[in-house]
Amino acid sequence: MKTAFITGATSGFGLACAELFAENGWNLVLCGRRQERLQELEEKLTDVQVHTVVCDVRDRLQVQKMVDELPDFCKSIDLLVNNAGLALGLKPAQEADLDDWETMVDTNIKGLMYVTRALLPTMVTAKHGHIINMGSVAGSWPYPGGNAYGATKAFVEQFANNLRADLHGTGVRVSNIEPGLAESEFSVVRFHGDQDKADAVYKGTKPLTPVDIAEIVYWVAVRPAHVNINRVEVMPVCQTWSPFAIYREGGDGQ
Numbered sequence: 001m002k003t004a005f006i007t008g009a010t011s012g013f014g015l016a017c018a019e020l021f022a023e024n025g026w027n028l029v030l031c032g033r034r035q036e037r038l039q040e041l042e043e044k045l046t047d048v049q050v051h052t053v054v055c056d057v058r059d060r061l062q063v064q065k066m067v068d069e070l071p072d073f074c075k076s077i078d079l080l081v082n083n084a085g086l087a088l089g090l091k092p093a094q095e096a097d098l099d100d101w102e103t104m105v106d107t108n109i110k111g112l113m114y115v116t117r118a119l120l121p122t123m124v125t126a127k128h129g130h131i132i133n134m135g136s137v138a139g140s141w142p143y144p145g146g147n148a149y150g151a152t153k154a155f156v157e158q159f160a161n162n163l164r165a166d167l168h169g170t171g172v173r174v175s176n177i178e179p180g181l182a183e184s185e186f187s188v189v190r191f192h193g194d195q196d197k198a199d200a201v202y203k204g205t206k207p208l209t210p211v212d213i214a215e216i217v218y219w220v221a222v223r224p225a226h227v228n229i230n231r232v233e234v235m236p237v238c239q240t241w242s243p244f245a246i247y248r249e250g251g252d253g254q
């Protein structure tokens with residue numbers, strides 16, 4: 001039986017991945033900060049073995065403890081889904097909150113590095129394993145207010161590519177999934193709990209769903225062992241690119 005380790009499993013993509021992998025018979029290690037949601041998942045996913053850990057990925061010691069104390073059934077991890085992450089704020093850089101920037105760096109970059117570094121040696125020794133990072137279209141395509149969030153996701157993509165280079169010959173696979181507009185708790189978090197602002201993001205659209213993303217993660221994970229999907233960029237049909245913004249003197253700025 002295979003085992004997936006999913007960070008940020010209490011909501012959105014991570015939760016949908018937990019449910020889909022469990023349906024397909026994978027044992028699970030699930031982490032997040034909200035204990036009651038992890039408890040609910042443990043009670044729901046009873047057909048497979050599930051180990052849940054309250055862990056803030058920003059805390060390096062907590063992450064190492066979580067990995068050091070894995071129960072026997074999940075000491076050997078087949079798949080790490082590096083999903084925990086967040087956007088905070090949508091203000092232009094000159095007005096953005098530095099605390100928000102720091103939290104995004106600590107979570108999306110440093111947290112992802114801590115979990116990866118803690119689990120990687122066992123995968124390399126086993127010459128088997130797969131790391132699937134949750135990047136974003138924001139890592140490749142800048143947009144107003146994306147600033148530090150987009151930069152953290154550019155790190156995630158480049159880190160995945162560089163891991164592949166280091167892991168050459170080990171059999172360990174690395175993939176980066178880069179979703180666009182998707183409805184989850186993402187926007188409520190981005191707007192610090194303002195549900196109206198979050199709802200406005202999705203109004204009149206048909207965004208991607210967490211299940212759409214979980215199905216992609218699953219497909220990437222179950223390719224034959226010699227196949228490495230490097231990156232998957234996915235948007236809802238309602239989303240595409242805009243023309244470059246050209247500032248015109250004396251105009252309205254459009």
Ligand code: NDP
Nearest residue numbers: 008010011012013032033034056057084085182184185186
């Ligand atoms: P959600 O807000 O629904 O889920 C985020 C998950 O991350 C939660 O389970 C949360 O758990 C966890 N998390 C956040 N901070 C921490 C932390 N410090 N330690 C541990 N867990 C943490 O958002 P999504 O499911 O949409 O987002 C998942 C990933 O996908 C993120 O990396 C996001 O950047 C990325 N993404 C999202 C897109 C979207 O439009 N929704 C598009 C592209 C990428 P808890 O609060 O319990 O700790």
Ligand code: 8X3
Nearest residue numbers: 136137138179180181
């Ligand atoms: C989330 C997608 O477009 O809000 O990563 O940055 S977007």
